[in-house]
Amino acid sequence: MALAVALAAGGGAVSASAAPATSTVETPADGGHSMGWSMPAGPQVAAPSVRSRDAAAASGGSSLPVQGMDVSSYNGDVDWAAAKNAGKQFAFVKASEGTTITNENFTQQWTGSATLGYHGAYAVGSPGISSGTSQADYFVKQVEAGARVTSWSALGAVLPPVLDLENGATTECWNLTQAQMVAWIQSYAVEILAKTGQNVSIYSNPSWWSDCTGNSGGFGISPLYIARYTTAATPNPLPSSWSAWSFWQYEKPTGNASPTSYDFDAFNGNISQLASMTTTSAASRLAGTNRFATSADLSASTFSPFAAGQGTVYIASGLSYPDALAGGALAGHLDSPVLLVTSTAVPPATQAELTRLDPARIVILGGTTVITPAVQTALQQYTQAQSAPFVTRLAGSNRFVTSADIATGFTTTGGVVYLATGLAYPDALSGAAVAAESGAHSGPLMLVAPNGISTAVAAQLTRLKPSKIILLGGTSAVSTTVASQAAKYAPTVTRFAGTTRYNTSALISSSTFPSSTPPTTVYIAVGTNFPDALSGAPVAGLADSPVLLVTSTGIPTLVAQELHRLKPQSIVVLGGTSAISTEVEAQLDGLAR
Structure with missing residues (x-):
């Protein structure tokens, strides 16, 4: 018996609406098979061989109730x-x-x-x-x-x-x-x-x-x-x-x-x-065996293979969060996935998803200390041209400059800009998904230090001329100094800050998604780690959906209240059961109904 996107491997694809070719009796000779037609009769310890339908019976499972x-x-x-x-x-x-x-x-x-x-x-x-x-x-x-x-x-x-x-x-x-x-x-x-x-x-x-x-x-x-x-x-x-x-x-x-x-x-x-x-279940889960496989599954659930000459995939470190924070907003804005790698290798799950997507271009987020030149070279084979010029890098001298470089991908002025601390990830996790939307909330997410806005970020704010700047997190994350400096670049400066990272995620959602037009889907990520939420940001953004944060064993009160307000038709849990337990998934299912 056998879990998103088309890979035409081998023979030519047949239209799903093609008229079925039926036979009076399906047999291996005419192409029809029953379940188990090629399975061996004995213990499966060697490669299966074609199995006769009159193989000897066995009855090991007959005592089960x-x-x-x-x-x-x-x-x-x-x-x-x-x-x-x-x-x-x-x-x-x-x-x-x-x-x-x-x-x-x-x-x-x-x-x-x-x-x-x-x-x-x-x-x-x-x-x-x-x-x-x-x-x-x-x-x-x-x-x-x-x-x-x-x-x-x-x-x-x-x-x-x-x-x-x-x-x-x-x-x-x-x-x-x-x-x-x-x-x-x-x-x-x-x-x-x-x-x-x-x-x-x-x-x-x-x-x-x-x-x-x-x-x-x-x-x-x-x-x-x-x-x-x-x-x-x-x-x-x-x-x-x-x-x-x-x-x-x-x-x-x-x-x-x-x-x-x-x-x-x-x-x-x-x-x-x-x-x-x-x-x-109204609550489903997108999860691989590790953060790299989960990012691949998220991509596969959303993106079809790219046509010739089209498509960009963004590559971020699965072991470091800053570059993916800023990159997730740009990826969602440009209808592109974020896939994860280690500093020195492209994991098998990422390889498989790149093969399926077949992008024209690959953009690495971050410098060579985060993702080495060897990985950049290895990625060439996954572009349509399989050539070095089609694998590029967005990288500055530090995380703040890199986030400003990533913001150059946003060309529209007069919109929204998000500022988050570059020293911690929790408050920005939910903000990245909102920034990745395709509508009025879409905008670059740039990183700031506690003592102020860097020259590179300031230059982008001057270029973008935002009508609003949204600060993600409380004053311990994004200081009052940053708020004062931000006011020089936009007529409106708003802060989304709860007493905890979970409450902040609920506040970002409630401030973005009105009850009159709620999202049909809500994405859920664990608040104590970053990879799943960051890979999910462009996916949630494309769906015009929020990312809410939970603990591995429970749903914080304000998050539960926000889910009750939104009443989503479906909830997607990001990551495996070690990140978010099955008990939490069951509780989420109840909140969706």
């Missing part, structure tokens, strides 16, 4: 009453494969599977044939059409959609590199989340995951549907992204498939826990 099944067009008209009498409580039904194949029996199987209690749909992925985005779109359309509904929400309570990841027709990994495969899965997953509100479940096994993704650890948010046919009581070992499994396909049918010879599955939990997987 919640039993289920999965079916495809191979199974024809399924005897659902018999399945229910056999103790099956859930089913997954194949809906599509790639962008051309559908399950001719989907409507009957979908309707009948509902009688078991819980059901969901799956797609067989074809990563080397067309983009992840187009295949995700095609899957959603086929489910909605087959279920005779006009929207995913009209399906009611359904289990998470599943992406079946197995061997290609001629090669195990569809002629994709590991980085390309990770990017393809990301694009599929993000599109599914956008279209359904549910995180995609990934069907795979350890050997395929190792061979084709390089043991990517970036998909832990997706429920794992593991394929392993064994007499053991558990399906361990698991692929590297997961510490636990959700669904286990533990037995394939012997002999030819028929309405009563479906695949046997089990759920890792009780029936109440299974039921909880059918809900569409």
Whole structure:
């Protein structure tokens, strides 16, 4: 079974609206496959080989309390009453494969599977044939059409959609590199989340995951549907992204498939826990295994690959905040993502996202002590021309001068300018998202020292002629001296300052987003670290949405009150569970309703 943007790898992309090519009975010969068609019968310790459908059965999961099944067009008209009498409580039904194949029996199987209690749909992925985005779109359309509904929400309570990841027709990994495969899965997953509100479940096994993704650890948010046919009581070992499994396909049918010879599955939990997987949460999470992977996921959730000659990606240090503070505002203003690197290397997740985006230009934020010349050279290969002139750097002699250099990207005068301390990040985290907006609140964010405005920043203020300057943070962060100096450059100087960084984020939001036109989405970041919020600033800015700060274990009172005032349709948590706990995510979900 398998979580945003199109990567056309291998063959030509097929339109998501193309007429489906169906067959009376889908078989490997005509291009249709059922879930597990290429999985090996024994323990997955070597690369999978094409597996016969009459492989010996195994029953390691049969003792688990919640039993289920999965079916495809191979199974024809399924005897659902018999399945229910056999103790099956859930089913997954194949809906599509790639962008051309559908399950001719989907409507009957979908309707009948509902009688078991819980059901969901799956797609067989074809990563080397067309983009992840187009295949995700095609899957959603086929489910909605087959279920005779006009929207995913009209399906009611359904289990998470599943992406079946197995061997290609001629090669195990569809002629994709590991980085390309990770990017393809990301694009599929993000599109599914956008279209359904549910995180995609990934069907795979350890050997395929190792061979084709390089043991990517970036998909832990997706429920794992593991394929392993064994007499053991558990399906361990698991692929590297997961510490636990959700669904286990533990037995394939012997002999030819028929309405009563479906695949046997089990759920890792009780029936109440299974039921909880059918809900569409208003709060979702964008998180990678680390800050670099999270920034890549944020980019993938928002930005499509760039056309020839177009697109800029901004690169910032994932270990130092000042340059990204100022750069996030400019990136959002110019409809561009911010991706993170170390001082000496481009992390794999960043490599994969750059490959997917294929920008014309890359701009490094900060000097060579923050991001070395070796990284600048390595980034050349990710531009369309793969040439040094298309990787440039915005850098001054210090963080204050660098922020002024970044502000040169804003050419409109008479707008808003934001000033934040260059010595700490909390107050500016939420301000960067507002500065990154495309509307009236858009403007450069420049850094100041406690003792005053630097010459470089003053020069930009003179050039920009702002109508308003907004100071982010209290007088301990942005001094009264700075406020007095700022008044020389703008007729209005306003300060956004709460008693804590959390209250400041709530104040910035309430001062920017009126109750009459609230944002549909709110982004949430932890207030005790900077990477996730800084990568999220241009994403939130493009969505005209605020970034509010929470602790890892709780929601401060004023932040909760601001969420209650905004009543957003959705909340996006930035970062993993070590940054913001699942308990906080659950509380946020309640505040969105």
